Structure formats: structure tokens, C-alpha cells
Amino acid sequence: MLRATDIDRWAGLSLWQHLAALIAESVMVVDRPHGSAHPEVPEYVYxxxxxxxxxxxxxxGSGIDVWREPLVAVV
Structure with missing residues (x-):
């Protein structure tokens, strides 16, 4: 639950600042790593x-989807 100080802090942020804060304060779980095949469409590689x-x-019903660049260069 948000405290009054949290509401004041969030009220002054832009959409992009909200998203950046949400990502910074969350745990990102990699569901399908770079280079892996889609489970239902194996021709598609992430x-x-x-x-x-x-x-x-x-x-x-699931977490907010995010995409993150791989740590290696894509050629």
C-alpha cells in the first residue's frame, strides 16, 4: 500500500519517469532469453x-512484459 509520501513523490513524475522507477524498483525475470526459440513458433527466435x-x-494475470537488450552484440 502506498504511503502519503509515496503518493506525493509519484504525483510529480512523467509517464517515462514512472516507468523508469517501476523498472528500477522491480525484479526483472527473463522468461525467454535472447536467441531462444518461441515455444509455439520455433521459427521465431527472440x-x-x-x-x-x-x-x-x-x-x-501475469507480470508486466519488458524487453531487454542482450549483453552481447546482435550481428
Whole structure:
């Protein structure tokens, strides 16, 4: 639950600042690593780390989806 000080802090932020804060305060779980094949469409290989934010509700019952660049260069 948000405290009054949290509400004041969040009220002055832009959308991008909200998103940056949410990501910084969350645990990012890599669900499908860069280079892995999609489980239902194996021809599709993920060019990025397909992840979600643990404990954040994405509205579909799972975490908020995020994509993160791999730590190695994509050629």
C-alpha cells in the first residue's frame, strides 16, 4: 500500500519517469532469453531478452512484459 509520501513523490513524475522507477524498483525475470526459440513458433527466435517484472500486474494475470537488450552484440 502506498504511503502519503509515496503518493506525493509519484504525483510529480512523467509517464517515462514512472516507468523508469517501476523498472528500477522491480525484479526483472527473463522468461525467454535472447536467441531462444518461441515455444509455439520455433521459427521465431527472440532477438532480445523477453522478460517480465515480478510482482507487477500486467492486467492479464501475469507480470508486466519488458524487453531487454542482450549483453552481447546482435550481428
Amino acid at each position: 532477438p532480445l531478452n523477453y522478460s517480465y517484472l515480478e510482482g507487477a500486474d500486467g492486467g492479464d
